[in-house]
Amino acid sequence: MTIVALVDDLMFLSRIREAAAALGADVKAVRSRETLLDACRAAPQLVLADLDSPRLGAADAIRALRADPAGVDLMVVGFFSHVHADRAELAQAAGASRVLPRSAFVRELRALVTAALGSE
Numbered sequence: 001m002t003i004v005a006l007v008d009d010l011m012f013l014s015r016i017r018e019a020a021a022a023l024g025a026d027v028k029a030v031r032s033r034e035t036l037l038d039a040c041r042a043a044p045q046l047v048l049a050d051l052d053s054p055r056l057g058a059a060d061a062i063r064a065l066r067a068d069p070a071g072v073d074l075m076v077v078g079f080f081s082h083v084h085a086d087r088a089e090l091a092q093a094a095g096a097s098r099v100l101p102r103s104a105f106v107r108e109l110r111a112l113v114t115a116a117l118g119s120e
Helices: 010-022 033-040 058-067 082-094 102-118
Strands: 002-006 026-030 046-050 076-080 098-101
Touching: 002 010, 002 033, 010 026, 010 102, 026 033, 033 058, 046 058, 046 102, 058 076, 058 082, 076 082, 076 102, 082 098, 098 102
Parallel strands: 002 026, 002 046, 046 076, 076 098
Antiparallel strands: none
């Protein structure tokens, strides 16, 4: 199982890798729309996107992913700081399957990975 993480926050990337490793999944970290699209052509089971990073342009990357045949059916979960609720709305409009505040994302991370693993 592979998880693609559009994340540049090393703390969150570490948490994602830890949860994935505990369940036997690999994490491919990407930092741009182009590398996200390339990584998703390898058919990952889950895409996680940090909606707070201005460098990543997550909403635009999600929109591009949904326009690509490789990304139409992927589970895409975005996470954001509760003070940036507008980013959640942008990600949903772009096609994110789910958006969570960072605190809920941390709480639910293992369950998200487990659910993706179960959908293989």
